[in-house]
Amino acid sequence: MADGNFPILIFSHGLYAEANGYYSIIEEVVSHGFIVLNINHTYESTGSLFPNGEVLFFNKEYDQKNNNTQMAEMAWNASQNYAKAKNDIERLNAIEYLIKNYAGAEITKRWSKDITITLNELDKWENDSFLAKSADFSKIGAFGHSQGGSAIGQVLLADNRIIAGINIDGAQWGNLLDTTFNKPFLLISSDWPENHMNINKFSYRNLPADTFNKHIIKNSGHSNFMDIPLMVNLSFINEAGSIRPQKAHRETTKLIVDFFNENLSFN
Numbered sequence: 001m002a003d004g005n006f007p008i009l010i011f012s013h014g015l016y017a018e019a020n021g022y023y024s025i026i027e028e029v030v031s032h033g034f035i036v037l038n039i040n041h042t043y044e045s046t047g048s049l050f051p052n053g054e055v056l057f058f059n060k061e062y063d064q065k066n067n068n069t070q071m072a073e074m075a076w077n078a079s080q081n082y083a084k085a086k087n088d089i090e091r092l093n094a095i096e097y098l099i100k101n102y103a104g105a106e107i108t109k110r111w112s113k114d115i116t117i118t119l120n121e122l123d124k125w126e127n128d129s130f131l132a133k134s135a136d137f138s139k140i141g142a143f144g145h146s147q148g149g150s151a152i153g154q155v156l157l158a159d160n161r162i163i164a165g166i167n168i169d170g171a172q173w174g175n176l177l178d179t180t181f182n183k184p185f186l187l188i189s190s191d192w193p194e195n196h197m198n199i200n201k202f203s204y205r206n207l208p209a210d211t212f213n214k215h216i217i218k219n220s221g222h223s224n225f226m227d228i229p230l231m232v233n234l235s236f237i238n239e240a241g242s243i244r245p246q247k248a249h250r251e252t253t254k255l256i257v258d259f260f261n262e263n264l265s266f267n
Helices: 023-031 060-066 069-084 088-101 103-125 147-158 199-203 245-263
Strands: 006-012 035-039 047-049 055-057 135-145 164-168 185-189 212-216
Touching: 006 103, 006 147, 023 035, 023 245, 035 103, 069 088, 088 103, 088 199, 103 135, 103 147, 135 147, 135 245, 147 164, 164 245, 185 245
Parallel strands: 006 035, 006 135, 135 164, 164 185, 185 212
Antiparallel strands: 047 055
């Protein structure tokens, strides 16, 4: 560890991804003077290795039970009604039930609790861990990708220990639609087409303009925030945009570092 006291960031991966699929961004963020605690959401990541050698993989049975035909029909009907809507009031009416009740809403709340559990561990580590002399436990932020980004919005609402957060290209499921928080929050979005169902426009409708910001990475796709495009640079496989993978990662890491430097730099 370098000398100093560094802010702590918690990272939450996307559904059916895993914590080590984002190292190109996370290692760059760490190199700018942050400690990143990288959560692996057990049973909903591709796999989690425990200290005793046990490996727990993605739980397909649980996923199929909750992400079922009913959910598919709900999403289909909402998307059809959204496409027919003529104004934002009608668009909100088309997707409000989906935002609150889709399977992602339940995952968002559960993953938010995973982050809270990690924060509870930090309370112990402050006095007795290898981080004790190197971490600034008064400066804690969080960021996540996709489903993990939705969890960040939820934990900012639920836990006051998180000072600032970033949602990287995640649809914000759950009850944030009807409430708000006054914390620095950044949405980093890929370059979705104009006819894309814009859930976040409505989920974040109550967030104050002075604390909420949005940035679009032009010509990027959903996977451009992961390591995949750096390893397989074929868009029909990796679901990335036309932007060069290295450029997407440079722009993303700069946004992340600048945001947390600004919002966790208080004395």
